[in-house]
Amino acid sequence: MNTNGTLVRVDGVEKVFHRGSEDIHVLRDLHLEVPAGEFLALMGPSGSGKSTLLNLIGGLDRPSRGTVTVGGEQTGQMSDRHLAAWRARHIGFVFQLYNLLPVLTAERNVELPLLLTHLSRAERRKHVETVLAVVALSHRAKHYPRTLSGGEQQRVGIARAIVTDPTLLLCDEPTGDLDRKSGDEILDLLQALNRQHGKTVIMVTHDPHASARASRTVYLNKGQLSDRPVD
Numbered sequence: 001m002n003t004n005g006t007l008v009r010v011d012g013v014e015k016v017f018h019r020g021s022e023d024i025h026v027l028r029d030l031h032l033e034v035p036a037g038e039f040l041a042l043m044g045p046s047g048s049g050k051s052t053l054l055n056l057i058g059g060l061d062r063p064s065r066g067t068v069t070v071g072g073e074q075t076g077q078m079s080d081r082h083l084a085a086w087r088a089r090h091i092g093f094v095f096q097l098y099n100l101l102p103v104l105t106a107e108r109n110v111e112l113p114l115l116l117t118h119l120s121r122a123e124r125r126k127h128v129e130t131v132l133a134v135v136a137l138s139h140r141a142k143h144y145p146r147t148l149s150g151g152e153q154q155r156v157g158i159a160r161a162i163v164t165d166p167t168l169l170l171c172d173e174p175t176g177d178l179d180r181k182s183g184d185e186i187l188d189l190l191q192a193l194n195r196q197h198g199k200t201v202i203m204v205t206h207d208p209h210a211s212a213r214a215s216r217t218v219y220l221n222k223g224q225l226s227d228r229p230v231d
Contacts, residue, residue, distance in 0.1 A: 007168065007200050008034035008057055013066035015052055026052050028223035030066070039194040039201045041214035043229070048220045050204040051172055057202065058170045059087045071167055088116050092161030096173035098153045100145040100160075106152075107132065107141040110159045117164070131159040134197075135189060151182030158189060162199070169193065171203040175210050187213045 010032040017024045026049045034040050044050050055061040056068050059075045068075050071090065075083060100109045107128050114124040132138045135155040145153055154174060161169060171190065175183035191213055193199040203214060211217045219226045 005035065006033050007036040007038075007071055008032070008202070009067075009069040010053075010057070011067045011069070013053075013056065013063045013068060015049070015056065015061070016064040026223055027056075027063075030223075030225055032218065032225060034200065034202060036200055037194070037198055038216060039191065039214045040203070041211035041217040042202060042204045042220060043206065043208075043211050043217055044220035046206070049223050050220050053220065054170050054172055054202065054204050057168075058091045058093060059083050088113065089164065090167045092164065092166035092169045094154070094158055094161045094169065094171040094174045096176040098145070098150075098157045098177075100153055100156060102145050105142050105144055106137060106148065106156045106159075109145070109156055110163050113160060113164050127163050128159075131163045134162070134193075135159045149182065150178050151185055154178065154182070154186050155189065158186070158193075162193065167200065169199050169201045171201065173204055173206070175205070175207065180209075183207075183210065 010030050013027055013030040014025065015027040017026060030053065042050050042053065052061070056063055057070065059078075062076050073086065075086070078086060101112075104112075110128045110131060111124055114127060119127070128141075129138070132141055135158055137152060137155050137159065140148060140152060145156070148156065158174075169190075174190070175186050178186065187210055190201055190203065194201050203210070205211050219229055
């Protein structure tokens, strides 16, 4: 995947959902460019389409019109099978509610994306050890989610997102379920991944305190983007 210059390009994207005979226009003629290595915050009121846009960029959904290009590849033109394989290689997702499997330890949760690769068990173990060290959770590797704090669970979620060394990290309200101290620790980690490890990060948030950590903030309201806050 080519990551020189613009990594993400959204051109004329619209997204329409159908509810019975009603068409719901969530995104309207969106244009966005995200350079490789940027930490972008995406803000907007609830229901503005932030998560929808994130899902389109991450290949979890397809636009009704327009194109989404990541690393020179148009995701809308891929078959479902190709898209799933592309997503596994290039996209890391971080969710607000962690989405950890309660029956698996931290290290096993982190290992899950690697089960889709051809890595040996020893290679998978090495990758898991490396990313747990990056998120400062090596000492909690064998703990189950129920024994971890919210901040620790989110760090496990981030470790799982980066264990495949993805090109793009997509974070949907990563501090939304955390207290300020734990949230700041997660933001510190995302900044470190961006600045020290060169990860391109797109973060959906409603919190100005969180968006201040990003290198750029764009605002989404009524399906359209702006460089200025919504009034």
